[in-house]
Amino acid sequence: MLDFLKILAGNVFKGPSTDGFPFTQAHTPRRFRGKVHLNPALCVGCTICRHVCAGGAIHIAERPDGSGYDYTLWHNTCALCGLCQHYCPTGALSTSGDWHNAHPQSEKYQWCERHFVPFLSCDGCGAPLRPLPPALTGRIYADNHVDAARLMRLCPRCRQIETAMHAREASHEAQSGS
Amino acid sequence: MLRKLAARSPWLYRINTGSCNGCDVELLTTACIPRYDVERLGCRYCGSPRHADIVLITGPLTVRLKDKVLRVWEEIPEPKVTVAVGICPVSGGVFRGGYSIAGPVDKYLPIDINVPGCPPRPQAIIEGVIKARDAWLARMGG
Structure with a gap:
């Protein structure tokens, strides 16, 4: 019943709960x-x-x-x-x-x-090209063993040609090997 | 001498121009909760526009409220400082372009301080009030 006395005594020593801002730094949650x-x-x-x-x-x-x-x-x-x-x-x-958003009109x-x-310019033909950050490139070509850094500096058209050339070389090698 | 004393305590007046009440709750929090307590700075809310020094406007200014808001704003004696609280009075916010929106408020009223946020946190409002008080003091000539 006399619990409130405990709270009362606690509050006497606790001090105010007022945030010190603007006189001190305000706490910002993480x-x-x-x-x-x-x-x-x-x-x-x-x-x-x-x-x-x-x-x-x-x-x-x-x-x-x-x-x-x-x-x-x-x-x-x-x-x-x-x-x-x-x-x-x-x-x-x-x-x-x-x-801190308050500002004058x-x-x-x-x-x-x-x-x-x-924009970057394509290494093959010079056309403007959106830059792609390495993290995203790595995600796109995660399962492919290609030189992603080189491919990402080419426009889609030059990329197609480059990939086709690689495929042709690979098939030639496979034929001459067998 | 009265002017010198009064200069420390601008009185605040709130105008809700069709706000969703989010910013109004933050304004209430700023004044009524001991944690933020804008009354430390000598500010307090007053009930009548005729007593006000700093006007805090919330809401995107709806078509229905436009004339009433302008009438109330006219009643506030000069020098007054107008503060737009929240993104709605500043730019229309998420309601911008709606059929019932006449704002943003600065089309009709001269705004002095903007405090964007949806809603701004109480400390940001306190910061805005302090900037408004500085502007108000400058306008009073001291």
Whole structure:
């Protein structure tokens, strides 16, 4: 019955439970979903993030000169749902623990993540080519003994020719061997 | 002297322009839960727009509420600082482009501080209130 006395005595020595922010650092949970960041080295421009984005925060536009694409993510309409992070096949998008989002109106349209992802040019014919990160290439060619790094620097057409040449050489070798 | 004293304690006023209530709950949390307690900074919520110094706007500004919101906002005496809390008043958020949405709010009202988030966490709102207070002090000339 007198349990409340214990609680009362405990509270006398416990001190306030108020978070010290803004005078001290605020605690951010480990899995807190803050501002979304893009790692342009891993982005392949598949646009699945734009497709699943609830707030329509992501804009991906290819440059007219074919040199690459611009990736824009506007934090001011991002609902921090984390769908882009979940669906990104290469792990290029991640939610950070950064929640310091308050900004003056003058910065409203600068409050975004902007990246330019350049296209590679094909080693065979020079056509523009989307870069593929090694991790994804390894997954695609996991069971094939091919030089994946070389194949990924070729456009689909040159890749076909290269593969056909390899197949022909292999069959020639097999014939001459027998 | 009164002005000097009053400058430490801006009063907050909330306008819900058709919000889903998420940001309103966070605003409530910011003030009423001892863990965050915006009243440490001298701020408190007031019930009448005529007493307010800082306006916190939530919601994407629906067509039905537009005129009422503008009328209430007009009643707040100058100098006032307007803070948009959540992505809805800032840009329309997930409701942008809907048939019943007149916003974003800055089409009709001059916004000073944006605090995006869906909803922003209480500390982010406190940060926004501090920025708004600085803007308010600058506007008061001290």
